[in-house]
Amino acid sequence: MENLLGLLRVRIQRGVNLAVRDVTSSDPYVVVKMGKQKLKTRVIKKDVNPVWEEDLTLSISDPNLPIKLTVYDHDLFSPDDKMGDAEFDIKTFIEALKMKLQDLPTGTVVTRLHPSRKNCLAEESCITWNDGKIVQNMCLRLRNVECGEVELQLHWIDLPGCKAL
Template identity: 60%
Template sequence: MVDRLLGLLKVRVVRGVNLAVRDSRSSDPYVVLRMGNQKLKTRAIKNSVNQEWDEELTLSIEDPTIPIKLEVYDKDTFTADDPMGDAEFEILSLFEVSRTDLAGIPDGQVIRKQVPSRQNCLAGESNIKWVNGKVVQELCLKLRNVESGEIELKLIWVDVPRAKGSSKTT
């Protein structure tokens, strides 16, 4: 399966903003990322609806057209964890930018913009940039199926060494 690996996606779960209350006055939220058969999660943060995770999760990318699902839950000790909303985001644009020739691009340069639409969960415009030799995208996702909440993420594309006989298209 390594032959199909296109790269790694580092997803920094930065923070949650105005998340829903699921316990008496607060929540103990954590984030789950799903892509295909991969499932990763952050640690739970106690008693917070505006928390800073600043936690990095890494997904192996074989097909950049598969959307990444994000779910937020309230950690409970004696009962099932309560859902606190979900969102979905695409990485195809980020992948396409990573495959272009970025030689000579100034640091911090915006290469592509994504705007909120009915087809995505973006809370605001999201820029794909060239930062310190890496393709980076910061985005804020508006949670669905819940009364309030947003999750801020930072995506970083990581190329992997190619197998013999294959080459990166530039």
């Protein structure tokens, strides 16, 4: 890909209070899509508060494309049930990367994003300087479902030979 800017590591940390789809619980997994890319986490059995701590890595060539996240309940004998979805964009994260920050104390907040009708944030999302890297933590409120949130973290990976940001 000639327009590749770098890689975005999306760490799917955990689900909180996810919807019940199998009588008393669910077997959730997360699918992350951006453009033609589609990645998914492992299934966690019988847990509406699953902890994945799983890294999914997207190749970023167009930072204006939104990233869509959908939670599903894994079923053996029928199609998997949807347990809500959320969408986020990485424009603000990319802008923070472009600032070329250096020598800040770890934990310095570079930018704060507030929940609004235009985003799926459940709470304020901070873009912070962490050990020489820009990191963004997000808690997304799932849409099209009665309840549930997904916590994730974004990291940027520069690739040699890619167009620098």
